[in-house]
Amino acid sequence: xxxxxxxxxxxxxxxxxxxxxxxxxxxxxxxxxxxxxxxxxxxxxxxxxxxxxxxxxxxxxxxxxxxxxxxxxxxxxxxxxxxxxxxxxxxxxxxxxxxxxxxxxxxxxxxxxxxxxxxxxxxxxxxxxxxxxxxxxxxxxxxxxxxxxxxxxxxxxxxxxxxxxxxxxxxxxxxxxxxxxxxxxxxxxxxxxxxxxxxxxxxxxxxxxxxxxxxxxxxxxxxxxxxxxxxxxxxxxxxxxxxxxxxxxxxxxxxxxxxxxxxxxxxxxxxxxxxxxxxxxxxxxxxxxxxxxxxxxxxxxxxxxxxxxxxxxxxxxxxxxxxxxxxxxxxxxxxxxxxxxxxxxxxxxxxxxxxxxxxxxxxxxxxxxxxxxxxxxxxxxxxxxxxxxxxxxxxxxxxxxxxxxxxxxxxxxxxxxxxxxxxxxxxxxxxxxxxxxxxxxxxxxxxxxxxxxxxxxxxxxxxxxxxxxxxxxxxxxxxxxxxxxxxxxxxxxxxxxxxxxxxxxxxxxxxxxxxxxxxxxxxxxxxxxxxxxxxxxxxxxxxxxxxxxxxxxxxxxxxxxxxxxxxxxxxxxxxxxxxxxxxxxxxxxxxxxxxx
Amino acid sequence: xxxxxxxxxxxxxxxxxxxxxxxxxxxxxxxxxxxxxxxxxxxxxxxxxxxxxxxxxxxxxxxxxxxxxxxxxxxxxxxxxxxxxxxxxxxxxxxxxxxxxxxxxxxxxxxxxxxxxxxxxxxxxxxxxxxxxxxxxxxxxxxxxxxxxxxxxxxxxxxxxxxxxxxxxxxxxxxxxxxxxxxxxxxxxxxxxxxxxxxxxxxxxxxxxxxxxxxxxxxxxxxxxxxxxxxx
Numbered sequence: 001x002x003x004x005x006x007x008x009x010x011x012x013x014x015x016x017x018x019x020x021x022x023x024x025x026x027x028x029x030x031x032x033x034x035x036x037x038x039x040x041x042x043x044x045x046x047x048x049x050x051x052x053x054x055x056x057x058x059x060x061x062x063x064x065x066x067x068x069x070x071x072x073x074x075x076x077x078x079x080x081x082x083x084x085x086x087x088x089x090x091x092x093x094x095x096x097x098x099x100x101x102x103x104x105x106x107x108x109x110x111x112x113x114x115x116x117x118x119x120x121x122x123x124x125x126x127x128x129x130x131x132x133x134x135x136x137x138x139x140x141x142x143x144x145x146x147x148x149x150x151x152x153x154x155x156x157x158x159x160x161x162x163x164x165x166x167x168x169x170x171x172x173x174x175x176x177x178x179x180x181x182x183x184x185x186x187x188x189x190x191x192x193x194x195x196x197x198x199x200x201x202x203x204x205x206x207x208x209x210x211x212x213x214x215x216x217x218x219x220x221x222x223x224x225x226x227x228x229x230x231x232x233x234x235x236x237x238x239x240x241x242x243x244x245x246x247x248x249x250x251x252x253x254x255x256x257x258x259x260x261x262x263x264x265x266x267x268x269x270x271x272x273x274x275x276x277x278x279x280x281x282x283x284x285x286x287x288x289x290x291x292x293x294x295x296x297x298x299x300x301x302x303x304x305x306x307x308x309x310x311x312x313x314x315x316x317x318x319x320x321x322x323x324x325x326x327x328x329x330x331x332x333x334x335x336x337x338x339x340x341x342x343x344x345x346x347x348x349x350x351x352x353x354x355x356x357x358x359x360x361x362x363x364x365x366x367x368x369x370x371x372x373x374x375x376x377x378x379x380x381x382x383x384x385x386x387x388x389x390x391x392x393x394x395x396x397x398x399x400x401x402x403x404x405x406x407x408x409x410x411x412x413x414x415x416x417x418x419x420x421x422x423x424x425x426x427x428x429x430x431x432x433x434x435x436x437x438x439x440x441x442x443x444x445x446x447x448x449x450x451x452x453x454x455x456x457x458x459x460x461x462x463x464x465x466x467x468x469x470x471x472x473x474x475x476x477x478x479x480x481x482x483x484x485x486x487x488x489x490x491x492x493x494x495x496x497x498x499x500x501x502x503x504x505x506x507x508x509x510x511x512x513x514x515x516x517x518x519x520x521x522x523x524x525x526x527x528x529x530x531x532x533x534x535x536x537x538x539x540x541x542x543x544x545x546x547x548x549x550x551x552x553x554x555x556x557x558x559x560x561x562x563x564x565x566x567x568x569x570x571x572x573x574x575x576x577x578x579x580x581x582x583x584x585x586x587x588x589x590x591x592x593x594x595x596x
Numbered sequence: 597x598x599x600x601x602x603x604x605x606x607x608x609x610x611x612x613x614x615x616x617x618x619x620x621x622x623x624x625x626x627x628x629x630x631x632x633x634x635x636x637x638x639x640x641x642x643x644x645x646x647x648x649x650x651x652x653x654x655x656x657x658x659x660x661x662x663x664x665x666x667x668x669x670x671x672x673x674x675x676x677x678x679x680x681x682x683x684x685x686x687x688x689x690x691x692x693x694x695x696x697x698x699x700x701x702x703x704x705x706x707x708x709x710x711x712x713x714x715x716x717x718x719x720x721x722x723x724x725x726x727x728x729x730x731x732x733x734x735x736x737x738x739x740x741x742x743x744x745x746x747x748x749x750x751x752x753x754x755x756x757x758x759x760x761x762x763x764x765x766x767x768x769x770x771x772x773x774x775x776x777x778x779x780x781x782x783x784x785x786x787x788x789x790x791x792x793x794x795x796x797x798x799x800x801x802x803x804x805x806x807x808x809x810x811x812x813x814x815x816x817x818x819x820x821x822x823x824x825x826x827x828x
Contacts, residue, residue, distance in 0.1 A: 053649055053655075053657070054657075054699075054703075054743075056655070056656065056742070056743050057647075057649045057650075057655040057656060057657045058655075059649070059650065059655070061650075061654055061655055061742070062650050062652075062654050062655065108722075110724075111722065111723060111724050114724040114725060115715075115718055115724075115725065116713065117712065117713025117715075117772075117775070117777070117778075119732065119735065119736075119739045119775075120724075120732075121729075121732065122727055122728065122729045122732050123729075124728075124729065125726070126726030126727050126728050126729075127723075127724060127726065128724050151739075152736075154654070154740065157654065157740075157742070158739070161739075162713075165711050165712035165713070166712055166713075168707055168711060168712055169712040169714075202692070231649040231650045231651065231655065232648060232649055232650075232651060233649045264626075265652070267650075267651070267652040343654070346810075347652065347653075350653070350671060350673070351626070351652070351673070353675075465638065465639065465642065466638075467637075467638030467639060468639075471638075509642055510641055510642030510643050511642050511643040511645075513607065513609040513610075513643070514609070515608055515609060515692065515693055516645050516692060516693045516696055518637075518645050518646075519637075519642035519643060522638075522642070
């Protein structure tokens with residue numbers, strides 16, 4: 001039987017896969033959820049992972065330095081200390097009950113990963129080795145603590161490989177190279193979710209995945225910025241799709257800039273380089289972090305270090321007055337560089353042609369991580385209004401979700417921990433919900449809309465190229481909604497995003513074919529990025545304070561009286577974005593001045 | 597600097613055979629070959645098709661033949677590739693479109709190599725299994741594989757005998773054969789001792805040269821071969 005292609009046949013003729021559960025995204029969160037689901041359901045269970053990439057290409061694999069858990073293998077540590085660091089690191093916008101779950105679960109989660117085969121580096125006694133990382137401290141800020149479990153400087157690679165390996169072992173079904181387009185909501189907007197509609201890139205076939213439980217684990221949207229550590233494919237697909245369907249997105253104004261991006265290239269030199277003793281130097285050769293963070297110095301949390309770098313540059317103390325500073329790892333020695341940080345040393349040699357043992361390395365802050373995303377509870381259930389209205393059948397985990405465990409600024413290593421703890425909890429929660437879930441129904445409206453959208457894009461022969469608009473968006477966001485923001489810049493950004501969205505309605509594609517049409521994918525991804533940018537700038541403009549990664553020049557102080565609350569942005573049917581707020585959950589730690 | 601980029605193109609919906617197309621581009625010496633491909637795709641011809649994601653050599657998406665050698669497009673700088681750069685799809689796999697090849701056979705061989713730890717016994721104390729740094733070091737090299745397929749598709753044995761499991765599958769078998777925690781040791785050696793397993797290797801070292809991670813693949817194959825020999 002021949003299957004009609006997109007643009008050449010009716011949506012009703014889409015290929016349909018009926019599953020028990022479908023996971024969108026094959027990074028750490030998606031794979032851990034799929035593994036839990038499949039192990040729970042057994043061989044008869046139909047668990048599908050739908051990914052636009054081959055799973056091992058997912059960006060989890062780019063994570064470097066480590067994943068924190070208070071194992072206490074090399075020195076005294078307690079999960080409560082980790083909890084406090086997480087809350088403080090997030091500038092008190094963290095929901096403390098959620099962070100408690102994460103830090104408490106961390107210890108067993110890391111051991112379970114070891115049992116699954118993860119190749120952690122070891123202590124002489126054969127235990128999982130641990131090292132220092134930014135913002136992680138002993139006993140509420142006394143000094144840096146060794147908490148990050150690691151596999152050289154490719155911890156994310158090890159996690160991604162291990163989880164994929166176990167998914168292969170347990171025969172999870174993979175649908176590789178499918179671009180997801182929309183959610184199926186057969187009862188209307190905000191109602192239960194019963195699957196997704198996607199395009200199979202190899203053939204252009206519109207494909208429907210029906211499932212009683214759907215997890216979005218689609219990652220972040222760093223490609224909204226010009227200089228970013230993120231992969232080209234991190235375009236906010238899941239966040240945008242939820243937002244388009246009228247669901248709230250939370251804390252979108254909080255986007256982390258990692259201090260040590262490779263100058264101009266954007267990708268990371270791990271915080272582990274500073275964890276192992278690397279330091280930052282300004283144009284005068286001064287270790288400037290001693291002035292900004294007397295105790296934690298170069299290992300203060302990322303927002304603090306990134307702002308310090310910007311201030312040095314603004315004061316003319318960049319290298320030769322330019323917009324970068326130096327990372328100095330010369331004193332670490334060959335043993336540490338080649339065995340604990342081999343990939344980092346390799347990046348410096350490959351891309352800069354520099355020798356880290358003898359040369360200083362140019363770095364600049366780079367857009368790295370979205371603290372915000374689709375609001376969920378601690379079992380990854382999506383909260384449609386961001387408050388307490390669970391969307392039946394819909395789950396989100398990992399960077400696309402906002403639990404919120406990272407608050408206004410995520411601590412280094414807590415992203416890997418987040419995907420593991422909440423990816424797994426998602427799988428367990430989905431498993432528990434399946435027996436009582438109603439049969440998954442199709443959503444002809446969503447399917448037809450997806451087919452029409454594809455047909456429109458494929459038919460367009462004049463207009464602007466997606467790349468032109470994307471380049472403008474990324475440049476504009478980097479300048480107007482970056483490390484420092486202001487009301488004026490954000491108002492301009494809001495207007496600019498609206499104009500770019502308008503222009504993006506008239507795109508021109510060169511490729512009108514059905515096989516691996518990556519021109520089409522570029523156009524779809526641009527749409528996702530524009531949605532994310534809209535929610536980001538609207539949320540950022542309204543938050544008239546500075547907290548964590550959101551630094552307002554016109555409101556330089558944190559304002560706990562008014563802003564101990566999460567932003568919830570929703571796009572109405574009229575296209576207008578409205579903001580509502582919900583209070584931060586504070587269970588243990590009262591907001592205090594944040595000093596490192 | 598000016599760069600002449602030659603790309604072997606093939607669009608199954610338009611072409612009956614592949615052909616070269618040439619693009620004259622303005623490039624910075626520090627640009628990656630991937631940046632050049634993007635320049636063409638984004639601003640000249642949106643039909644140019646290739647896989648890529650991380651753009652810094654860790655995801656393994658963009659292995660291709662650059663100036664005759666298997667390399668990652670995101671790890672080769674223009675300053676090292678020169679002012680005339682040719683780009684072709686990986687050899688030994690069916691070309692689907694331009695630089696994008698059908699990798700299903702590659703993944704099948706990977707899955708066939710039992711690429712996962714087998715050990716369902718959890719330590720009684722609930723803690724991690726112990727593994728000495730020395731034992732951990734035995735599979736360090738092969739645990740770094742990013743499954744980019746550069747090695748397998750550089751292997752002349754694989755070109756002539758597509759049934760050969762190929763270096764990538766052996767690397768991933770090695771990673772578990774030498775993991776002290778694994779309990780499927782015998783089964784793994786059995787698999788690798790198959791007629792299309794390690795014996796096919798002719799130690800040409802193409803794989804070692806092609807590996808963007810610098811894994812000493814031939815040594816790994818020799819270690820597996822030795823382990824099979826010692827088993828008897």
